[in-house]
Amino acid sequence: MTRKFSIIITLLLLLGTQSVNSQNNDSAQPMLTVKQIMNGIITPATATIWGAYQLQSEAEWLEVQNAALAVIGAGNLLALGGAAEGEQGVAEEAEWIGFNNEMVAAAQEVIAAVEARDEEALSEAGNNSLYPPCESCHQRYQNQ
Numbered sequence: 001m002t003r004k005f006s007i008i009i010t011l012l013l014l015l016g017t018q019s020v021n022s023q024n025n026d027s028a029q030p031m032l033t034v035k036q037i038m039n040g041i042i043t044p045a046t047a048t049i050w051g052a053y054q055l056q057s058e059a060e061w062l063e064v065q066n067a068a069l070a071v072i073g074a075g076n077l078l079a080l081g082g083a084a085e086g087e088q089g090v091a092e093e094a095e096w097i098g099f100n101n102e103m104v105a106a107a108q109e110v111i112a113a114v115e116a117r118d119e120e121a122l123s124e125a126g127n128n129s130l131y132p133p134c135e136s137c138h139q140r141y142q143n144q
């Protein structure tokens with residue numbers, strides 16, 4: 001192997017250990033930081049839910065339902081706490097649990113609206129139920 005190649009591979013390995021928690025291979029323990037849960041799961045899922053408009057095909061409704069399932073899964077992970085330092089302790093706080101449960105309940109409202117194929121209920125669930133717990137939790141815990 002040329003020297004140039006081995007330097008590139010070393011750099012890639014270093015980058016890899018920074019972006020994912022490769023130390024921890026125990027999937028019963030938190031493997032993602034809160035930031036990774038936000039960017040990897042919650043942001044794409046909520047983009048689908050908040051972007052839903054004039055849904056027509058079954059596939060479009062199903063996509064919104066799957067996005068709500070992803071939010072519930074993320075809530076499940078947030079209840080355990082993230083993998084970064086201190087993130088499991090924070091997850092035991094009543095406020096954290098409260099905001100997280102609100103988010104999960106809102107995602108369940110989204111699913112109910114999807115099951116009823118009711119776009120008005122969907123947009124209400126998205127704006128009035130799903131958005132507020134994001135804001136409240138960030139005000140309390142982001143940049144802490």
Ligand code: HEC
Pocket residue numbers: 034035038039042043046078096097099100103130131133134135137138141142143
């Ligand atoms: C239970 C608390 C909690 C809830 C609920 C929550 N978040 Fe977060 N979120 C956080 C924390 C804490 C951070 C900061 C993570 C960090 O910087 O390490 C964060 C950061 C973020 C970020 C910035 C990520 C970055 O790269 O800095 C985005 C985007 C985000 N959240 C989206 C959302 C959305 C959308 C919702 C609602 C559907 C939501 N979050 C609900 C706790 C929460």
